[in-house]
Amino acid sequence: MKKILILFMLLMAITSSCFAASINEEFENTNVEQVKHGIVKAINMFSTKTNLVEKDNNTIVLFNVVDTVDKDNKFMYRDKKDIICELVQKGNNVELKLSNRYERIYADGTNEFEEYDNVKELQAVLNSIKRLFFDSYIYGISSSREIKDNGVIINVVEKSPAAKAGIKIGDCLISINGKSIVDNFEDFNMGLMIDMFSSEPATFVVVQDGEEKTIEVTPDKIDAIGLK
Structure with missing residues (x-):
């Protein structure tokens, strides 16, 4: 043995x-x-x-x-x-x-x-x-790093795809494309939960004003920054 x-x-x-x-x-x-x-x-x-x-x-x-x-x-x-x-x-x-x-x-x-x-x-x-x-894609959501219940309080950029879809500053983000934010907190903060080089819409589950909502967001394209 x-x-x-x-x-x-x-x-x-x-x-x-x-x-x-x-x-x-x-x-x-x-x-x-x-x-x-x-x-x-x-x-x-x-x-x-x-x-x-x-x-x-x-x-x-x-x-x-x-x-x-x-x-x-x-x-x-x-x-x-x-x-x-x-x-x-x-x-x-x-x-x-x-x-x-x-x-x-x-x-x-x-x-x-x-x-x-x-x-x-x-x-x-x-x-x-x-x-x-390469061109990249953004949703306009970032983490406040404040975990609440089974999600994280988020910041939302004004007039961003997320804001236009109805997600608000202070919402509690529960999951993205079915993946729990709390279980993948490091990935979320490092920007790794969504492929930033894909134009595919993402599904966000948030708690907003005490109500759980499922919201699909199509990202905006950001042209490649270039080397100059």
Whole structure:
């Protein structure tokens, strides 16, 4: 039994290593330099907390750092989370691969590396980059991050598709396309519950003035931002 348990643990470790989080996207009729420029622009536009370094001609690393100090404000260690952007030219197209890595750097200069699987974080970054190259679609709803009962209180942009469909500021959003907001709260706040590159209508269930309503909303198209 002990041998079986050890074998199972080794298998799990190997499997985790083989399936570390990564996602790919192909950009048509472009080159590596244009996609690199798109990555830099997207990070500057959509993320104020992310730093960026160009590792080589085909790799850009996006990173966040958090320092931990002791009670005397003496540095103990730094947590560094990387998103590694690797670009490969394939004819007239560029393949972008995003993967992530965690590093802890101690005061004595030693460090530890660890793969961590955060596909949602990678997808959110990829969506920011894709908005420069592809048309996207918006509904005009955002989270107040205030959970109430089995939903979340929402903000609604004036004259947005959601507002025109009858959804109001302060409504309690219960679900989108049948998926619970509370059960998928992180996805909702990261903008991942709806495909922002699809023009398909979405079905919202809200509680408005004490009454539960099902409202279909067709999004507005936002032209690709472009690289200039």
